Amino acid sequence: MKKKVIGLIDGQSGNIGSINKAIKDIIKGRPYRLKIIKGHFNYASFDKIILPGQGAYATLMSNLKKLKIIKPLQEYLENNSSYLGICVGMQILSDWGYEDKITRGLGVISGDIKKFRNKKLIIPHMGWNTINLNNDDTIITNSFDKKDFYFVHSYIFQNIKKSDVLAFTLYGQKFPSIVKKGNIYGVQFHPEKSHKHGLNLIKNYILKS
Amino acid sequence: MLKTRIIPCLDVIKNKVVKGVNFKNIRVMGNAVEMAKYYSLSGADELCMLDINASYQNRKTFIKTVEAIAKVINIPLTVGGGVSDLSDITDLLNAGADKVSINSAAVKNPKLIRKASLRHGSQCIVVAIDGKRHKNKMKVVIKGGREITKRELISWAKQVQLMGAGEILMTSMDTDGVQNGFDSNMLKKVTSNVSIPVIASGGVGSLEHFYLGHLTKSTGLLAASVFHSGKYKIKSVKKYLSSKGVPVRT
Numbered sequence: 001m002k003k004k005v006i007g008l009i010d011g012q013s014g015n016i017g018s019i020n021k022a023i024k025d026i027i028k029g030r031p032y033r034l035k036i037i038k039g040h041f042n043y044a045s046f047d048k049i050i051l052p053g054q055g056a057y058a059t060l061m062s063n064l065k066k067l068k069i070i071k072p073l074q075e076y077l078e079n080n081s082s083y084l085g086i087c088v089g090m091q092i093l094s095d096w097g098y099e100d101k102i103t104r105g106l107g108v109i110s111g112d113i114k115k116f117r118n119k120k121l122i123i124p125h126m127g128w129n130t131i132n133l134n135n136d137d138t139i140i141t142n143s144f145d146k147k148d149f150y151f152v153h154s155y156i157f158q159n160i161k162k163s164d165v166l167a168f169t170l171y172g173q174k175f176p177s178i179v180k181k182g183n184i185y186g187v188q189f190h191p192e193k194s195h196k197h198g199l200n201l202i203k204n205y206i207l208k209s
Numbered sequence: 210m211l212k213t214r215i216i217p218c219l220d221v222i223k224n225k226v227v228k229g230v231n232f233k234n235i236r237v238m239g240n241a242v243e244m245a246k247y248y249s250l251s252g253a254d255e256l257c258m259l260d261i262n263a264s265y266q267n268r269k270t271f272i273k274t275v276e277a278i279a280k281v282i283n284i285p286l287t288v289g290g291g292v293s294d295l296s297d298i299t300d301l302l303n304a305g306a307d308k309v310s311i312n313s314a315a316v317k318n319p320k321l322i323r324k325a326s327l328r329h330g331s332q333c334i335v336v337a338i339d340g341k342r343h344k345n346k347m348k349v350v351i352k353g354g355r356e357i358t359k360r361e362l363i364s365w366a367k368q369v370q371l372m373g374a375g376e377i378l379m380t381s382m383d384t385d386g387v388q389n390g391f392d393s394n395m396l397k398k399v400t401s402n403v404s405i406p407v408i409a410s411g412g413v414g415s416l417e418h419f420y421l422g423h424l425t426k427s428t429g430l431l432a433a434s435v436f437h438s439g440k441y442k443i444k445s446v447k448k449y450l451s452s453k454g455v456p457v458r459t
Contacts, residue, residue, distance in 0.1 A: 127212055
């Protein structure tokens with residue numbers, strides 16, 4: 001049987017150690033192969049791509065540009081191939097990011113990444129918070145509804161179509177914590193830091209799609 | 210709703226968790242990797258580990274310990290102690306730390322906070338502040354409270370936020386190690402003057418102390434002895450806080 005190939009993009013935006021280890025544990029003894037993507041790649045040779053990210057939107061976009069990852073990633077996403085973006089890896093699916101400077105994103109899910117509106121909030125939104133599902137599917141099953149995940153961010157997805165929001169979270173306001181369009185998923189929290197529910201989410205993404 | 214974080218802290222020498230008062234009578238509490246694993250499984254929301262004897266020789270083993278811990282837990286890990294420059298921060302992040310805490314080095318060279326947060330992002334830069342009352346003023350102290358600096362506590366807290374710290378780990382040297390409760394007064398002064406998250410540290414001895422810590426608007430509550438000694442389990446602290454209406458992760 002041909003092994004499915006999972007690509008993990010190292011966009012030099014934070015540590016990929018935890019997610020790398022989580023994926024390895026899940027695919028052990030199963031027909032999958034993990035490849036770290038550090039530069040230009042052939043988009044047709046991957047079955048799934050995971051892009052974790054920390055830090056600023058503009059930094060991740062410029063890193064991906066420098067590493068020559070943007071173009072193949074865009075081609076990959078245009079084909080509605082399976083993708084999981086984590087934190088900033090989710091945010092860059094948007095049209096524009098407003099962190100540091102206005103930066104064009106991948107434009108896969110329409111909307112902008114802007115700061116939390118409430119000025120009295122403690123920022124960053126850091127810690128465990130609950131996700132509320134609008135819908136469920138084979139990956140984001142009902143079992144995740146009302147569960148806590150670990151968040152660290154100051155910017156959120158805004159002006160997004162309701163139909164692209166799979167789950168939302170409350171922090172001073174409602175904001176999207178899981179977005180989805182076709183086979184493309186984005187999570188604002190860090191599943192790789194979110195103990196068992198986080199690991200189950202990654203497991204579902206890898207095994208059930 | 211955002212949950213209040215319960216954070217066990219491991220004071221580490223090489224690969225052992227220790228407890229000691231002012232570096233005297235240091236007692237080994239256990240193996241750092243084993244204890245980290247245990248806390249991650251038993252409901253800790255985050256883990257903090259500090260190299261309390263960051264000599265050149267001990268450092269290598271400590272970094273190996275960070276690597277080993279990062280491999281066995283899947284909750285956020287903050288690492289500090291002996292962080293003096295950008296390369297120390299990079300080393301710890303590469304070893305698997307999610308956040309690095311800077312203390313004395315930031316006091317001596319505040320620009321380090323800006324440089325570190327620009328390079329790695331504010332979210333992974335924690336500034337640890339040790340505070341102490343001195344001649345009716347709250348001052349910043351270093352070297353475990355032995356050296357009182359010129360810096361005034363509140364203005365320093367505001368400055369570290371301005372320079373890009375993502376979080377403040379606030380320890381009161383007036384209450385640390387005494388187990389009579391957090392320094393509510395000091396913590397409230399800090400939380401009301403900054404808009405970044407504050408972790409309360411120093412002085413927990415009872416369940417009620419956790420609740421009083423929450424009332425200071427600190428979003429993380431750090432404790433060491435009460436957990437290491439087995440006096441309280443994380444679950445029992447959360448159960449208590451929950452009964453008081455504090456949001457916690459269960």
